[in-house]
Amino acid sequence: GDSQTSVCITIEPGLLLKGDILLKCYHKKFRSPARDVIFRVQFHTCAIHDLGVVFGKEDLDDAFKDDRFPEYGKVEFVFSYGPEKIQGMEHLENGPSVSVDYNTSDPLIRWDSYDNFSGHRDDGMEGAQHPRIGQDTPPGPSDPQGCLQ
Structure with a gap:
């Protein structure tokens, strides 16, 4: 139908983000180590010039080709x-x-980053920082690497 559903996921306290960000969102199956990728998105904090950014379905890895993700999804x-x-x-x-x-x-949540990533992994535990969408915090404008101005 035409009804749009909105789901808000807030991470508290906010996270300090700086540099290249890769966010993978998973559906974690109840009482199972299995997970399904919903979408992946990456950006650099220097490319963020506002306090909000929107990615449409066509901008999201995995979701753009998944019929379960609505066309109007963002x-x-x-x-x-x-x-x-x-x-x-x-x-x-x-x-x-x-x-x-x-x-x-x-282990689904605790997989920290690609900092020590040395190649492709076949064990299904790709390096996701957090499997959720959240209200994240970029560096402030006084931070020389912050780029948010």
């Missing part, structure tokens, strides 16, 4: 200059159907 990031909650953005809170699991012992 992923929106809302950034801030610090980890504090953004005043006036209470509508960006997690909805009742969203549960954010901060269990960092889970």
Whole structure:
């Protein structure tokens, strides 16, 4: 139908992001190590010139060719200059159907980065920093590497 569903996932406290960012979003199956990639998106913080950026289906790896991802689907990031909650953005809170699991012992969540990545992995544990969408925090404008101005 024409009805659009919106899911907001907030990461608290906000994360300091700087440089190349790769975000992979997975559907984690209940009580299973298996996961399905929903989408992947990458950007560099120097390319972000506003406190919000929107990626449409055509901009998202995996989703652009997946019929389960709606044609009008998009992923929106809302950034801030610090980890504090953004005043006036209470509508960006997690909805009742969203549960954010901060269990960092889970190998699905704990796979930190590509910093020590030396090649392709066939074990299904590709290097995702966080399998969620969130309200992330870029470096502030006074940071020489921040580029957000």
